[in-house]
Amino acid sequence: MATKQVRYEALVKALHADLYRYAYWLCHDKHVAEDLVQETFLRAWRALDSLKDEKAAKSWLITILRRENARRFERKRFDMSEYEEATITDVKATSNEQEIENHWLREKIAQMPEEYREPLVLQVIGGFSGEEIAKMLSLNKNTVMTRLFRARNQLKEAVDDEPKLRGLHNG
Amino acid sequence: MDDLHIRRSILADPNARDEAMTEAIKSDPAKQKFVNEIEALDEKIFSAMNVPVPEDLCNKLILRQTLASHQQQKSKTRVRLAMAASVAFVLGLTVNFMMFSSTYKNLGDYAIAHVDHEASHFSNTDKANVTLASLNQKMASFKGSFDSTFGTLIFADYCRFDGSKSLHLVFQGESSPVNVFIVPNDEEIEFNAKFSNDLLEGRSLNFNHSNVIVVGDKSEPLNQWQERINNNITWSI
Numbered sequence: 001m002a003t004k005q006v007r008y009e010a011l012v013k014a015l016h017a018d019l020y021r022y023a024y025w026l027c028h029d030k031h032v033a034e035d036l037v038q039e040t041f042l043r044a045w046r047a048l049d050s051l052k053d054e055k056a057a058k059s060w061l062i063t064i065l066r067r068e069n070a071r072r073f074e075r076k077r078f079d080m081s082e083y084e085e086a087t088i089t090d091v092k093a094t095s096n097e098q099e100i101e102n103h104w105l106r107e108k109i110a111q112m113p114e115e116y117r118e119p120l121v122l123q124v125i126g127g128f129s130g131e132e133i134a135k136m137l138s139l140n141k142n143t144v145m146t147r148l149f150r151a152r153n154q155l156k157e158a159v160d161d162e163p164k165l166r167g168l169h170n171g
Numbered sequence: 172m173d174d175l176h177i178r179r180s181i182l183a184d185p186n187a188r189d190e191a192m193t194e195a196i197k198s199d200p201a202k203q204k205f206v207n208e209i210e211a212l213d214e215k216i217f218s219a220m221n222v223p224v225p226e227d228l229c230n231k232l233i234l235r236q237t238l239a240s241h242q243q244q245k246s247k248t249r250v251r252l253a254m255a256a257s258v259a260f261v262l263g264l265t266v267n268f269m270m271f272s273s274t275y276k277n278l279g280d281y282a283i284a285h286v287d288h289e290a291s292h293f294s295n296t297d298k299a300n301v302t303l304a305s306l307n308q309k310m311a312s313f314k315g316s317f318d319s320t321f322g323t324l325i326f327a328d329y330c331r332f333d334g335s336k337s338l339h340l341v342f343q344g345e346s347s348p349v350n351v352f353i354v355p356n357d358e359e360i361e362f363n364a365k366f367s368n369d370l371l372e373g374r375s376l377n378f379n380h381s382n383v384i385v386v387g388d389k390s391e392p393l394n395q396w397q398e399r400i401n402n403n404i405t406w407s408i
Contacts, residue, residue: 005240012232017224024222034225041232042239098218105219123184124217130184149183156182156212 008045011057016041018125019061025121026069028110036072040065058126059136066136108158116151119144177202185209271334278354278384279366281332282373285339286350286386292326293341293348299323309338313353313381315406321399322349342396349387349396356380378406 016037023033023040043064044051051060109117122133130148134141177195180188185206188196196202225231301324307316309327323343330339330352338353362382366373373386374397383404385396 005237008236009233012229012236016229016232020224020228021220021222025220030225034228034231037228038232038235042236045236045240101215102219105215106222109216109219120216121220124213125220129187145180145183149179152182152185152209152212152216155216156209159212159215 004048008041008048011044011048011061012041015058015061018058019065021125022062022121023065023069025109025117025125026065027072032072036065036068039068043068059128059132062122062126062136104162105155105159108155112151112154116147116154119147120151123148174202178205181206181209185213277361277363277366278375278382279363279373281360282350282352282375282384282386283366283368283371285330285332285352286371289339295343295347297325297343297348299325299343301325301327306340310353312336313338313355314408315353315378315381315404317403318405319403321403322396344387344391346390347388349385349391349393351396351400352382352384352386354382354384356382376401378404380406 019040020033020037023036024030027033027036040061044061047064051057109120112120119133119137122128122136123130126133128136130141130144133139133148134144137144177192180192196206303317303320306324306327309329310316324340325343325348326339326341328339330337332339332352332354335355335357337355340351340353342349342351356377362375362377364375366375367389370388371386372389372391372393373384374393375385376383376397383397383400385393385400387393387396
């Protein structure tokens with residue numbers, strides 16, 4: 001019992017941040033992301049004995065979280081709204097230049113199609129390889145690599161266009 | 172290795188590259204510039220994706236789980252307690268049943284067993300050593316008395332008769348002692364007027380509060396004994 005508790009707490013401490021960020025990029029809502037993470041860890045606790053390899057913990061948790069997220073859509077289909085600007089974290093008020101840049105890029109990431117964004121989040125935040133991502137998303141590796149390429153390419157183009165857009169905004 | 176391929180793989184995964192790619196990048200400043208650009212872009216992406224995590228999330232997660240498992244444990248304890256109580260209850264019932272219920276189903280079986288068990292203590296040649304007065308004193312607790320002495324009374328004392336207090340009288344018979352039991356009425360034990368085994372025979376009479384059982388050798392005139400008792404005994408209310 002005690003060892004299970006210790007394992008669980010270690011798991012929470014080590015992985016809750018990455019998991020929360022992944023959830024956030026999945027649903028674009030702070031509160032929903034938090035709920036998803038809580039639900040995920042509660043399920044993880046119940047199934048903790050089935051986790052043999054601690055190295056696989058992160059992908060295991062992400063798999064649980066994806067399932068939870070899918071369940072959320074099953075429950076309330078009407079909630080399946082498109083991305084809304086209002087739900088994106090507003091940090092403008094109290095931020096420096098870096099934060100403004102982040103905020104701008106966040107919007108771009110949020111506007112990206114889900115199928116491009118998800119592998120990118122897994123790669124950048126989760127630190128997973130193309131093969132691991134392919135496994136998690138049940139896709140083939142070439143598809144994942146193509147999507148990663150497109151995702152970055154879109155962001156690159158957006159960043160390359162940025163000064164022009166900024167100028168327009170500022171003007 | 173062509174330029175497009177390299178660009179594609181760098182965009183797909185800026186950190187993964189094989190030897191051929193590393194060579195190609197090294198030898199071409201344009202490619203190197205591209206790599207630097209993408210690495211810078213990735214830093215930006217990482218920084219943007221690194222949304223702030225609610226500070227208390229970690230504690231919330233641990234607290235929620237602790238509460239949940241505490242709740243679970245509490246209900247487990249309750250279930251265990253209930254099970255232990257049930258087991259104790261059943262055990263109590265069983266012990267109670269075994270200790271205080273009649274081992275024998277009817278008067279006859281018990282009377283014969285009792286006589287068999289004590290047969291060695293009595294001999295038909297024993298002298299009479301119980302007076303009518305002391306007999307009647309003992310009879311008082313059964314609300315009965317004998318009017319006069321009949322036969323030779325060798326022994327008279329209280330006995331456990333299958334869990335209930337009874338009076339055991341032993342008379343001198345023609346060839347072997349004759350036993351008389353005065354037993355309080357017990358609803359649990361079946362009354363039978365006549366019973367016997369290979370050697371012994373018995374008769375029971377049912378009175379208001381008590382049964383009077385006569386047990387003796389098959390050769391003894393039990394009917395006579397029964398009659399004698401019947402004529403002599405008086406029951407008070």
